[in-house]
Amino acid sequence: MKVHAASLAAILAFLGANAAFAADKLYTAYNIWFEQPTKVYSTNYQKGNLFPAGSEVTEVSKSSRKVEFTDPKLGMKFSVEFVAKHHPGVTGEQWADRFLTTKNFAALSGGLTPAEIKAVKAGQIQVGMSKKAVILAAGYPPEVGTVSTKLDTWKYWRHRFGSYSVQFSDGRVTKSEQ
Numbered sequence: 001m002k003v004h005a006a007s008l009a010a011i012l013a014f015l016g017a018n019a020a021f022a023a024d025k026l027y028t029a030y031n032i033w034f035e036q037p038t039k040v041y042s043t044n045y046q047k048g049n050l051f052p053a054g055s056e057v058t059e060v061s062k063s064s065r066k067v068e069f070t071d072p073k074l075g076m077k078f079s080v081e082f083v084a085k086h087h088p089g090v091t092g093e094q095w096a097d098r099f100l101t102t103k104n105f106a107a108l109s110g111g112l113t114p115a116e117i118k119a120v121k122a123g124q125i126q127v128g129m130s131k132k133a134v135i136l137a138a139g140y141p142p143e144v145g146t147v148s149t150k151l152d153t154w155k156y157w158r159h160r161f162g163s164y165s166v167q168f169s170d171g172r173v174t175k176s177e178q
Contacts, residue, residue: 026069028055029101029108030139031123032080037071040080042087042095044139046178047159050123051078053136054105064092067099086142098140108136125166125176134166134173141166 028051034040035048057069059077066081080099082092101108109117116133119126125134131149138156145155145163152168156178164177 024102025104026057026060026100026102027104027108028053028057029099029103030136031120032078032139033123034078037076037078040078042080042082043142043157045157045159046123046138052105053120054103054108056104057100060100062096062100064096067096069100086144088143089147090143109133112136125173125178127173127176129173131168131171138166138178 030044030053032040032051033044033046033048034051037051051071056072057078058072059068059070061068064082066079068077068079070077082095084092087095109120112120112130112133115126116129119129120133120137123137125137129137134154135149140149141154141156145157146153154166154168155163156166157163165175166173166178167175
């Protein structure tokens with residue numbers, strides 16, 4: 001009888017934890033560019049349309065190879081593929097975990113200046129922006145070009161064959177080639 005009670009308690013705890021997770025709304029952690037929502041790359045090539053940071057997503061499916069979700073406002077399904085060679089030192093699970101958040105745009109942009117918020121919404125990187133604002137505007141720089149966001153130079157890609165750099169001093173953008 002004790003086994004059944006313990007099993008029942010474990011099942012109820014498991015269901016409660018999953019119910020709490022399922023009850024949390026999920027949002028994009030940064031701006032995502034896409035030409036075709038059915039195949040977006042983890043490099044976040046800055047080409048095409050912009051899906052804003054802090055956008056609510058539903059029907060989320062995460063694996064070590066991709067994150068899939070639906071934009072409930074437009075009914076569009078997105079599939080973002082993890083390209084491991086662009087993220088050396090980062091596992092697919094680590095990448096997927098930083099891709100979505102429980103924070104909406106207001107929470108994500110807390111502490112940013114009005115100018116930073118305007119630039120983030122436009123997907124632009126401007127002189128004076130904080131590293132936090134740059135991540136919201138352009139996502140995490142692929143580790144193949146930027147091994148750590150603690151560095152003062154980050155490399156992003158416009159498309160498969162074109163990149164640009166963002167330089168920081170004291171945590172603020174001093175130069176952007178965007």
